Amino acid sequence: MDFEIGERLRRRVEESRELGEKEFRPAGLEADRLGAPIPVGDPFFDRCVARGEGRTRWPGTGRTETSEPVSVVEKLLVGEELAYWDRGVIISTPGPGLPEDNVLSMGTEEQKERFLGPFVEPDKPRWACFGMTEPGAGSDAAALRTLARKDGDGWILNGAKCFIGGASRSDWILVQATLDPSQGRAAQRAFFVERGTPGLGGFKIEKKMGLKAYESTSFTLENVRVPATHLLGGEARYESSAGFKTAMATFNAGRPVIASNAVGMARAALDESIRYASDHDLLDRERVRDRIEAISRRVRKARLVCLRAGWLADQERPNIIEASMSKAVAAQCAQEAATLGLELVGTLAATGEHLIEKLYRDVKAMDIVEGTGQIQRMIIARKLVGLPR
Template identity: 60%
Template sequence: MDFAIDAASAHRLAAFDKLGREQMRPLGLEADRLGRPIPPDHPYFQTLIGMGFGRTRWRPDRGEQEGSADAHDKVGNSRATLLLSEQLSYWDRGVAVSAPGPGLGEGAIISMGTEDQKQRYLTPFINPDKPRWGAFAMTEPGAGSDVAAIQTRAIRDGEDWVLIGNKSFSGNSSRADFILVWATVDPSLGRAGHRAFLVEHGMPGLQDFHIERKMGLKAYESTSFRLEECRVPGANLLGGEGHYERGAGFKGAMNTFNSTRPMVAAMAVGIGRAALDEAIAFARAQDMTDDPRIRDRLERVARKLRAARLLSLKAAWLADHRRANIVEASMAKALAPTAAFEAASLGMELLGVVGARGDHLIEKLFRDVKAMDIVEGTGQIQRVIMARKLVGLPHG
């Protein structure tokens, strides 16, 4: 198992450190202070486009080659993406997620979408002329962890579908060109009733966007919205008719999370490293590092972060080689936010009143880190998945 990344990726990583130090961290602190997301027309996003951010990994000419393990290792390269996610989150996780790009729905479009859907929705992200976003909306006011409980209805009406329901906490959705919306044809069918739709910005009935208040990660928008008899053409049913036998829609959503959970774990490691660096810098400046008890606590946190990082890399390596990674992805997602929370908590303890005043980076990191245990399957849900696997029960 080789966790090394190619020279070009290593070079990109180094270049993004400059961006992180000079732009991301200050922007994150400013958004936190103002309590609102970075506006979509902020010049920072145009800078990112100039640096090659915001692009899809889908290529129209790649066709079936995408299926082979070798091709995926070259093109998917989850390890490089993972290390990049970690490093960008080290500088600011909220700013990292605010970045333009096709978003969380990209994986589902690539794996489940028809050729026409990939062309229509991902082509604009191949070489974007301006910042563009895509969004993913599964969560509802009454359905978070239990995704089978979604109530947003999809009703067939002639050639079209009509969507009715409410979605919440969808990242970047008010600025997105399209939102991948999950709905059900019949709530009593549970997972078997799930369907995914590509809903375009401006479609009548996609309305009432409301940016949620958050305790942290304020640089990007988490948004609720309403689908008020939103009419969507039949061609926008992800994968088309016939794709949804035996709960394929639900499986598509879960596959999305298996590939992104290691990334979320890596982002947590990034926040945790930032917190540990703050804690160490403060401890050194205050001569606290002469105390072996303090050194021991710092080392413990560093060790847990390192372990979480290695596990995330293993999950990414397995994904790069098209090997099952459910357990590793869940384990990394369960471990990393806990380690990062411990780092931020230790920082808050060591800084004492300096942290508690509320204007120090450590206090922001302490608030930012909490969401890492919640998004894309809570830590508790990861433990449920791993425990079922351990005793030989199906995924659940």
Template identity: 35%
Template sequence: MDFNLTPDQLDLKTMVHDFVAKEITPYALEMDKEGKMYPGLLQKIDEVGLLNLVVPEEYDGPGLDAVTIGLMYEELGKGCAGVATSIAANALAGYPVVLVGNDEQKKKFFSVINEGNLAAFALTEPGAGSDAGAVATTAIKDGDDYILNGTKCFITNAGLAEIFVIFANTRKSAGIRGLTAFIVERGTPGFTVGKEEEKMGIRASNTCELILDNVRIPAANRLGREGEGFKIAMKTLDAARPLVGAVSVGIAQAAFDTCVQYAKERKQFGKPISSFQLVQAMIADMAMQIEASRLLVYKACWLKDQGLPFSKESALAKCFASDTAMKVTTDAVQVMGGYGYSKEYLAEKYMRDAKIMQIYEGTNQIQRLVIANNILY
């Protein structure tokens, strides 16, 4: 067992760390306040090669392994979870194409991402969150085309993306057996962006609803077979969940570093509060939880890279790391007191950003069911 990172992994980790320190962290509070990335940031992100991390080499991508991507996402999470979420959504949308896309679909989809554009994965609907089988968006076959109708909600990058993976039902009776995945491009007649969400956290990311009104697309845009959508969605989420864990570790680490520095400098009763044992106990607990989370993320990513089963470990990593992010950020605010609660500092932003990590890409209640099912059945 070797815990050493390769020279290439260290170089990429350092590159992202330096980029985040220069281009993201100094603007994190401003982007949080404005509810969007600052002008020009997306282009800078593309220039350093962070938008197409899951694109295979044969389609002009970097072809990176999951462990390396996880290392990079942790660094992004330290800077701004909203920006990290926007970048990660490209991976989430890209995985279904990696998994089941044919050569033409891969060329089409990945060329859009390689050109510096955002993508979006659209599964969630007003009546279908954890219950993917409740997807009500329909896809009716009409000759060599499909006609899509329905509404998606809480879709990351929806207002900015140029290409989408949309899940719709090809069966009148609905249910998971009719769930099917399609590639849909921005500008397709009848395909529009609805309201933008005003969010508690990850505010630099764009989150909107999508409206499909008699959207006609060629059958060639169908990913996999009819009815294969549920399987595709679950495999996609298995691949993406460790990356949510990685961003969660980044959030937790950033909050931890902030509160440790504060504890060393803040004096009460004539001495730094870091000398108080109750504060020390909180810091020790935070350190243990972060390190355990990081190792769970690494293991899930490593198993994926080895081609071994990793569904349980993916859920473990996502669930534990996001729970840790919520606990650590809450404790960081507590250690920092009024300063932690103030919007002048990043601590409260970390806390708000952490919450969504327990919710999206499968709530942590669902993760616990996935873990239990893998153990018991």
């Protein structure tokens, strides 16, 4: 067991700290003040692209990957550091985002070329997103109702999605739909729907209590026609029920990342609490110190669970329990840390004049996205006693 991180990773974390402080914190505070996502044309996104961010891991047709793959542990440590400064800004940044893994693992070569190609060396900020959640299907993703009907050599999609990150600015949305709602998960498939496709519309940016830097958007699909080539994995997937499993696999891989973001936010809340308590002579009160100690202990515990989930993923070993545990523990810890801060700061926080109030609003989503705390605990319990998910 080795708790040391190498020099290269240490430098990356250090660079993330500098970037977070210089760019992410101010951008997040401004979006929160305005109560609106960072606009598409904001120079912040041009700077992201200029720094080489927002690129796909896919090397491009006929090219072989030359750069070393980024380990999950590295993603966790960098994500924790950036989320310390602003988690909403992380999600706002351009790139192929959540569906990239699905396309890499299941997409045909033509689909990689068409949908990931523009992200190899993006000429401008570009986004893509994954549309799973619906007004009637959140935790129970198997209940989704967006219908895909075969029509000649293509597909017709009808339905509605909500809370989809970056949907109105995405080049394409990977839409999860069902061929037959009565068949549950086995009938689900994913389809690429490009911006401007007739019938894709009704975009509405949701009102959120926190994480205002990025848009969460609802939209509708009314007789949206996509060619057969837009079924993820190609026609071979028509008969295969791997669609739902792949969607779920994405979430499994994402949970430790969300969890490490929550650890970063918990650390930020803790630091703000200690700073405030120090500035206001509260640290000589034993009960204040006790609470700071309790939260610090939980933050460290959450961090270790996250890193273990990531380390297992890097070893390509099963990590379902650890991935769910990391998310359940870290999201709860971030809420406790923000609550401590809010209570210490008191009336100043209530007026919205202190960062802790924003953190308090931001952290709640960490318990909701990609599987709520309750759902994580259910997954852990079922797995522990040997029941299927």
